[in-house]
Amino acid sequence: MGLRVYGMPMSPCTATVLALLVEKGLDYELVPVNVRAGQHKQPSFLALNPFGQIPALEDGDLQLFESRAITKYISYKYKDMGPDLMRSDPAEVAGVAAWMEAEAHHYHPAIGPLVFECIFKQMFGGAPDEAVVAAQAEKLGKVLDVYEETLSKRKYLAGDFYSLADLHHLPYTHYLMCTPHASLITSRKHVNAWWEDISSRPAWQKVYGVTRSTCTTRVLVCLEEKGVDYELVPVNMAAGAHKQQPFLSLNPFGQIPAFEDGDLKLFESRAISKYVAHRYKDIGTDLLGTSPAETYSVGVWLEVEAYQFNPAIQPMVGELLVKPSRGGTPDAALVPAQAAKLGKVLDVYEEVLAKRKYLAGDVLSLADLHHLPCAHYIMLTPYASLFASRKHMLKTMDLKFDSRGKRAQS
Amino acid sequence: MAVKVYGAAYASCARRVLACLIEKGVDFEIIPVDLLSGEQKKPEFLKLQPFGMVPVIQDGDFTLYESRAIIRCYAQKYADQGTDLLGKTLEERATVEQWLEVEGQNFNPHIYTLVLQLLYFPKMGVPQDEKLIRESEEKLGKVLDVYEERLSKSKYLGGDFFSLADLTHLPFTQYLVNDIGKEYLIKHREHVKRWWEDISNRPSWKKVLQL
Numbered sequence: 210m211g212l213r214v215y216g217m218p219m220s221p222c223t224a225t226v227l228a229l230l231v232e233k234g235l236d237y238e239l240v241p242v243n244v245r246a247g248q249h250k251q252p253s254f255l256a257l258n259p260f261g262q263i264p265a266l267e268d269g270d271l272q273l274f275e276s277r278a279i280t281k282y283i284s285y286k287y288k289d290m291g292p293d294l295m296r297s298d299p300a301e302v303a304g305v306a307a308w309m310e311a312e313a314h315h316y317h318p319a320i321g322p323l324v325f326e327c328i329f330k331q332m333f334g335g336a337p338d339e340a341v342v343a344a345q346a347e348k349l350g351k352v353l354d355v356y357e358e359t360l361s362k363r364k365y366l367a368g369d370f371y372s373l374a375d376l377h378h379l380p381y382t383h384y385l386m387c388t389p390h391a392s393l394i395t396s397r398k399h400v401n402a403w404w405e406d407i408s409s410r411p412a413w414q415k416v417y418g419v420t421r422s423t424c425t426t427r428v429l430v431c432l433e434e435k436g437v438d439y440e441l442v443p444v445n446m447a448a449g450a451h452k453q454q455p456f457l458s459l460n461p462f463g464q465i466p467a468f469e470d471g472d473l474k475l476f477e478s479r480a481i482s483k484y485v486a487h488r489y490k491d492i493g494t495d496l497l498g499t500s501p502a503e504t505y506s507v508g509v510w511l512e513v514e515a516y517q518f519n520p521a522i523q524p525m526v527g528e529l530l531v532k533p534s535r536g537g538t539p540d541a542a543l544v545p546a547q548a549a550k551l552g553k554v555l556d557v558y559e560e561v562l563a564k565r566k567y568l569a570g571d572v573l574s575l576a577d578l579h580h581l582p583c584a585h586y587i588m589l590t591p592y593a594s595l596f597a598s599r600k601h602m603l604k605t606m607d608l609k610f611d612s613r614g615k616r617a618q619s
Numbered sequence: 620m621a622v623k624v625y626g627a628a629y630a631s632c633a634r635r636v637l638a639c640l641i642e643k644g645v646d647f648e649i650i651p652v653d654l655l656s657g658e659q660k661k662p663e664f665l666k667l668q669p670f671g672m673v674p675v676i677q678d679g680d681f682t683l684y685e686s687r688a689i690i691r692c693y694a695q696k697y698a699d700q701g702t703d704l705l706g707k708t709l710e711e712r713a714t715v716e717q718w719l720e721v722e723g724q725n726f727n728p729h730i731y732t733l734v735l736q737l738l739y740f741p742k743m744g745v746p747q748d749e750k751l752i753r754e755s756e757e758k759l760g761k762v763l764d765v766y767e768e769r770l771s772k773s774k775y776l777g778g779d780f781f782s783l784a785d786l787t788h789l790p791f792t793q794y795l796v797n798d799i800g801k802e803y804l805i806k807h808r809e810h811v812k813r814w815w816e817d818i819s820n821r822p823s824w825k826k827v828l829q830l
């Protein structure tokens with residue numbers, strides 16, 4: 210099919226495009242653009258978007274930029290694939306267009322700077338400007354009063370059907386919900402109901418939700434890195450399949466993932482990935498170190514991930530991402546406490562990574578990979594600043610995220 | 620040259636390491652670290668172990684920390700010496716690793732909470748959390764039910780041979796059975812009880828308790 214999106218999943222404008230592609234069931238390739246390294250201002254990217262902003266789209270010979278134009282193009286060209294979010298009836302088409310304009314000219318100017326101050330600024334080392342935050346929150350409140358009125362009369366913005374107009378609100382609102390200003394949404398009954406509906410759509414969950422457990426991803430990252438073929442067998446956790454037979458015969462603790470390789474059955478993600486790394490040592494990247502000393506160093510950092518990093522970060526993923534995707538609210542005391550613990554751990558990592566390229570040495574190892582799943586999810590929250598503010602950590606993560614994390618998450 | 624073990628011989632994580640070194644017949648020397656005065660958080664010590672935790676080992680110019688990393692290292696390094704603690708095939712090793720992870724991820728959190736609440740907090744004058752104790756006891760019980768099933772079919776956790784997967788349970792289970800009045804969790808489960816009596820009576824463990 211040849212659809213290529215140039216951008217980064219954590220960027221709201223890129224996420225909008227991805228949400229639509231997933232909604233329509235279209236195959237695409239996500240080409241990472243390293244904004245932190247200034248790749249978006251390089252000639253090769255400027256050829257795609259002379260304004261030097263992500264996302265950009267390639268579809269065969271066509272090159273396009275501006276997320277709202279991209280989504281319109283995709284909706285038009287692939288009208289018959291998946292849901293028709295642009296509609297066909299002229300009145301409905303016009304309604305969708307009107308609310309897309311409303312998003313662009315009323316909603317976005319209010320929420321954009323608010324989200325920037327509260328979330329993105331920290332990722333680049335800045336601190337929120339409280340005056341701006343307060344002013345923007347007030348503006349957004351007024352816009353949402355209009356939305357509240359509209360949504361009291363119909364289910365979605367342009368009518369009783371989900372459309373592009375609703376979709377365009379997803380990414381920025383997602384980020385807003387990670388801040389204390391989430392109350393702007395939750396305090397308005399119809400806006401809140403609308404938000405819960407659109408944000409629980411499976412396509413959206415695939416872009417920003419936790420659709421795959423971090424422990425499962427830990428195993429997949431290893432398999433992907435090694436280039437080993439595997440079959441992913443879904444376990445219906447919502448239906449409690451993990452607590453029943455036949456799953457319990459794979460893991461008597463009733464936890465995912467479980468693993469089968471011929472006659473061997475294994476559970477515990479870190480044991481599985483270690484087995485894969487050993488068994489397929491000669492295929493793909495050697496993740497276990499090339500000398501005994503390196504191997505033991507990898508061993509240390511595997512344990513540091515398991516007993517220092519993970520206990521700090523895992524509850525944050527649970528509170529900030531898993532809980533909201535099930536309609537809950539993050540524990541306001543627990544999250545900062547965990548963030549403080551994680552910060553202390555990352556201070557040590559920062560020192561280590563100032564002196565060498567990867568945790569266990571100068572070569573990527575299983576120890577680095579094990580950090581990817583939880584770190585990936587935290588990068589979608591305001592606590593991304595914990596990583597972004599530590600320059601050596603950031604450099605190492607950029608090296609790892611670009612393709613590895615993407616492969617395991619898709 | 621003897622391996623230097625920085626820590627305290629009475630501390631659980633150090634004991635995990637010491638048991639392994641004794642099983643493998645590796646000479647060691649314990650260098651005490653004064654945990655009560657916070658020696659492990661001082662700059663000198665942080666050079667050895669940047670997270671400020673014990674135990675740490677020094678073997679020549681080679682430093683290692685995280686007790687479960689240390690035991691894996693020595694079990695591998697001295698594979699041909701002393702007790703085989705890892706298994707002979709890739710599959711045996713994978714099963715040992717699996718139960719090592721179970722100890723760290725499923726068993727340890729609950730037993731650690733119980734030991735902290737029932738053994739250490741009274742000594743430190745910190746009030747106990749009754750609800751947390753009850754919950755941890757219940758959760759540990761559920762984990763031990765799985766162990767009971769496993770040990771009804773397998774002599775040891777990793778298979779039919781004593782391995783790191785069993786050894787790693789020694790330190791905290793010692794406290795559970797002897798010091799905090801929760802021995803019923805082990806003793807009321809026929810196969811877990813058999814397993815505990817076997818592993819805790821190994822000469823290596825008896826030696827560790829005497830250090």
